[in-house]
Amino acid sequence: MEGTGTEALITYELRGPVALIGLNRPDKRNAISDRVIEAFAEAVRRAETEARAAVIHGHGKHFCAGLDLGEHVTKTPIQGVRGSRRWHEVFAMIERGTIPYVAALHGAVVGGGLELAASTHIRVADATTFFALPEGQRGIFVGGGGAVRIARLMGAARMGDLMLTGRVATAEEGERWGLVQYLAPAGGALDRALELANIAASNAELSNYAILNALPRIQDMSSEDGLFVESIMSALTSATPEAAERLRAFLEKRARPLDIPKGVAHG
Ligand code: 1HE
Structure with a gap:
């Protein structure tokens, strides 16, 4: 269940030239359901029209635990394909849009959460951040663009290792592997991301x-x-x-x- 629907699954705030987009399903570790991806797409569309840069962050203890596995388990293969293609569309709005996006990462950046982060242009990880791709263990495969974007960032060999072994990587490893460009102290990713987004927003x-x-x-x-x-x-x-x-x-x-x-x- 996603809650009663009274609380926003995605928060949106315009802070000067920067849009702040927050994944807001902390009880489910910000897992991305069909409703979340549509609310997220609407926030991205809005940011494109009124901001000059955007920051994506997660409310609660974690950035994002990836695909909503509870919802996914009931899907037929063709529904799975449609879901994956929709993620591709929405993440492409970020990656090949008109404004830069900065991801502020903390806690779990797992599966589809890492795919989302990989579609942004600058990634900041705080000291609590960890990365994993447990698709192999879940019996599925990446479907949110990770096979292209994550593999390009850290290399297909490292990505294959994470998917095969369920290895969990630290923020420092993520930085060494090219997954993130900046490290921040625990709790410091959002401030740093906002700072970087404001700088990028001031460009032509x-x-x-x-x-x-x-x-x-x-x-x-x-x-x-x-x-x-x-x-x-x-x-x-x-x-x-x-x-x-x-x-x-x-x-x-x-x-x-x-x-x-x-x-x-x-x-
Ligand atoms: C979820 C999800 C989820 C948590 N879908 N409900 N992603 C994963 O395989 C990661 C699965 N999640 C975890 O490993 C852990 O939740 C975390 C390490 C991220 C966080 O641990 P923790 O101890 O803080 O939380 P928790 O107790 O494990 O979870 C809290 C609740 O969130 C619990 O529900 P509850 O009803 O028992 O309270 C969990 O079931 C729920 N929850 N993660 C649904 N992902 C387009 S293809 C992309 C493919 C993928 O993303 S595969 C990777 C999926």
Whole structure:
């Protein structure tokens, strides 16, 4: 059961330019049911129209325990295919949308929860985060895009190991394997994610669009095609009034300086 329906399965809040989207089914560890995925799709659609970046997080002790296994057990194979294809559509709205998404991870990031996180552009894991792909043990397979996205992030060999053995990986391992770009102290993922989302939100919108949509596609192209598309995107982004103003701001010393880490020797 998903509760009485009076509480929102997904919370949504606009904090300045950043939309905050929260998985809100903590009693079921934010497991993703059909109703959750539709509520989530609506939140993503809304963020696309009114925010310049978004953060996805989970309420309660865990980010997300993946597919709702209680609901899945009653499905026929064709219903399973339709469900999987719907997850693909919704996660593609994130991955190839027009605004950057940051995932704030804590606790369980398991199965479909990791597939969701893998469709975002920046992932922050706090010290309580753990990753697992127990599909082998459950007698199923990934269905939310993980075979493509998770495998590309950490490599098919590591992913296969997690699926075959049920191995649970720590936040540090996730960072080493390329699953997450940032580590945060326990309870600190959301603040860090918001900080990063605000920075990304301040970029030129067309640059962000190119980063989200051209960069990953170029990885699937031949080098020649990739270099060609890069030039076109470079010219297109440079031709906007926003780029002209930002370039002028740098030359007139009005731009925010690079945040160079302390300890880096530079003259
Ligand atoms: C669930 C789910 C779920 C918890 N679907 N109900 N995902 C999994 O195989 C992970 C399954 N979950 C777990 O291993 C654990 O719940 C956690 C490690 C994530 C969290 O442990 P814990 O001790 O905090 O919680 P809990 O006591 O195990 O669970 C609390 C309740 O949430 C309990 O229900 P209750 O009615 O007994 O209170 C659990 O049954 C329920 N719950 N996870 C349904 N996933 C598109 S393909 C994607 C394929 C996958 O995602 S496969 C991986 C599925």
